[in-house]
Amino acid sequence: xxxxxxxxxxxxxxxxxxxxxxxxxxxxxxxxxxxxxxxxxxxxxxxxxxxxxxxxxxxxxxxxxxxxxxxxxxxxxxxxxxxxxxxxxxxxxxxxxxxxxxxxxxxxxxxxxxxxxxxxxxxxxxxxxxxxxxxxxxxxxxxxxxxxxxxxxxxxxxxxxxxxxxxxxxxxxxxxxxxxxxxxxxxxxxxxxxxxxxxxxxxxxxxxxxxxxxxxxxxxxxxxxxxxxxxxxxxxxxxxxxxxxxxxxxxxxxxxxxxxxxxxxxxxxxxxxxxxxxxxxxxxxxxxxxxxxxxxxxxxxxxxxxxx
Amino acid sequence: xxxxxxxxxxxxxxxxxxxxxxxxxxxxxxxxxxxxxxxxxxxxxxxxxxxxxxxxxxxxxxxxxxxxxxxxxxxxxxxxxxxxxxxxxxxxxxx
Ligand code: SF4
Ligand code: SF4
Numbered sequence: 001x002x003x004x005x006x007x008x009x010x011x012x013x014x015x016x017x018x019x020x021x022x023x024x025x026x027x028x029x030x031x032x033x034x035x036x037x038x039x040x041x042x043x044x045x046x047x048x049x050x051x052x053x054x055x056x057x058x059x060x061x062x063x064x065x066x067x068x069x070x071x072x073x074x075x076x077x078x079x080x081x082x083x084x085x086x087x088x089x090x091x092x093x094x095x096x097x098x099x100x101x102x103x104x105x106x107x108x109x110x111x112x113x114x115x116x117x118x119x120x121x122x123x124x125x126x127x128x129x130x131x132x133x134x135x136x137x138x139x140x141x142x143x144x145x146x147x148x149x150x151x152x153x154x155x156x157x158x159x160x161x162x163x164x165x166x167x168x169x170x171x172x173x174x175x176x177x178x179x180x181x182x183x184x185x186x187x188x189x190x191x192x193x194x195x196x197x198x199x200x201x202x203x204x205x206x207x208x209x210x211x212x213x214x215x216x217x218x219x220x221x222x223x224x225x226x227x228x229x230x231x232x233x234x235x236x237x238x239x240x241x242x243x244x245x246x247x248x249x250x251x252x253x254x255x256x257x258x259x260x261x262x263x264x265x266x267x268x269x270x271x272x273x274x275x276x277x278x279x280x281x282x283x284x285x286x287x288x289x290x291x292x293x294x295x296x297x298x299x300x301x302x303x304x305x306x307x308x
Numbered sequence: 309x310x311x312x313x314x315x316x317x318x319x320x321x322x323x324x325x326x327x328x329x330x331x332x333x334x335x336x337x338x339x340x341x342x343x344x345x346x347x348x349x350x351x352x353x354x355x356x357x358x359x360x361x362x363x364x365x366x367x368x369x370x371x372x373x374x375x376x377x378x379x380x381x382x383x384x385x386x387x388x389x390x391x392x393x394x395x396x397x398x399x400x401x402x403x
Contacts, residue, residue: 067361101337101363102377119336137336144339277319277360279376 010035011059016083020049024090027131029120030076031097032057032065044124048131051089053079066103073105077112086114095120095135098142166204170197176300180307188307196303199238199254203261206234211266224288227266228295231259249306256299260292267292319358320376325349327372334364334373 014033019042028051031041038054045052055075057065065071076094080086096104098119106117121130121141130137173196178189207227211218218226235258239251246254267288321342330348340357343350343364350372362377 066363098337098339098363101367102361103366105366106333107367107369122339139341142336142339143341277358279320279360 012038012054014054014056014079016079016085016088017052017054018050019045019052020047022049022051024088026050026089027095027135028053028085028089028093028115029095029127030055030079030100032060032062032071032100034059034061034065037061041124041127044127048128050131051085053083053085053094055079062097063099063102066100069103071100071103073103073108073112076104076109076117080113080115092116093118093135095130097124098122098137099144166200169200173197173200176304179304192303192307195250196257199257200261202234202238203231203258204265206231206258207262207265208268210234211262222267222284222288224263224267224284224292228259228263228291230266231262234258234262247306249302253299253303253306256295256302260295260299263288263295264292319355320360320374321352321355321358321364322374323350323352324372324374327370328368329370329372331369333367333369337363337367339363 012033012035019029026049029041029045030053031037033054033056038052041052053076055065055071056079057070057075060068060070062071076096080094092115094109094115094117096106096117096119099122101119104117106119109115109117118135119137120135121127121137122144123141126137126141130141174189174193177191177193177196178184178186180188180192182188207230211223211227211230214230215223215226218229220226220229232255235255238254238258239246242254267285328350330345330350332345332350334350335343335345338358339361340354340359342352342354342358344353345351358375360375360377362375365371365373365375365377
């Protein structure tokens, strides 16, 4: 879960923590110092005794920290030594969340500090069962899902990370909206600007909220395609409501703009997902960005022309 | 979750079966079930599901696996294009 703002309030101090009243034979769980992750692990482990070794991931969740290299082999070794874990427990096993594996080399941890890394389940609510069954994970515990709730939770993050561009675009739309036969008119800037901003926000909402939620049911594979299709659909819907007052140039502009903005936002959603490969995303973007730009340009010209 | 699949045939994952000792680590760490172990050798059974996270390659004790791992987020890739460097996920901590 990731929000763009106020990150530092969601950090906890790295180091060793106790869940319940752990002893020398209690399991050691490794996690990130993102407060939400920490709280969820503690909640899911309620009623159990365990050690919780918190790495310094700069307040970032396990998956993204592993990708960035802060949830790493070296950091595990460092925290194991700092906490004097060898003295504290009489076993030599660390349970590391599987989603941390991209940043960790199990055999290197073992070599450097004598602790064997056992990869635990992806979701911490599977931890109690994992521990009960002698630290074995079922195949289901090892697969990421990308459920409706997962996708829904990620959407506010997308919106939060885009607000800066959004503000500038809104300003630009009001200024462009004023251009017309009288060269520049403030009343036109307001009336046409407000419609353009609504169209832009419709695209944003379609790409960043509707597309992720409907993802499995939208045609196409690339996120940009799915976003564009969703955008065309909501654009049509918008036309059905407003078309009477718009005229054909404005209507065309609306349709193209909603599709382009929605596609762009949907493409950015790729980074939040655990279903995309960097090679794939890059290929998708090379094809999608020129198309999005063309849509936006033609749409924008139609809109400007409609003023005359 | 077969309904949710990404693009095909562009994944950079490579397995050197000669080197593989069949320890099974890759099958454990992969979040997308790309591997199975058969007759003490790893096999790639679902290549297109790979998201290039690098977990398998980093945890293979004999370096039998390679993959061009990186961050798959669009803003990181744009950053990479603009600066001419490897994509990095410096989206102001929003990753
Ligand atoms: S890179 Fe990640 S997703 Fe791809 S095969 Fe390896 S562990 Fe699985
Ligand atoms: S981790 Fe490496 S050695 Fe072990 S099964 Fe996989 S490819 Fe083979």
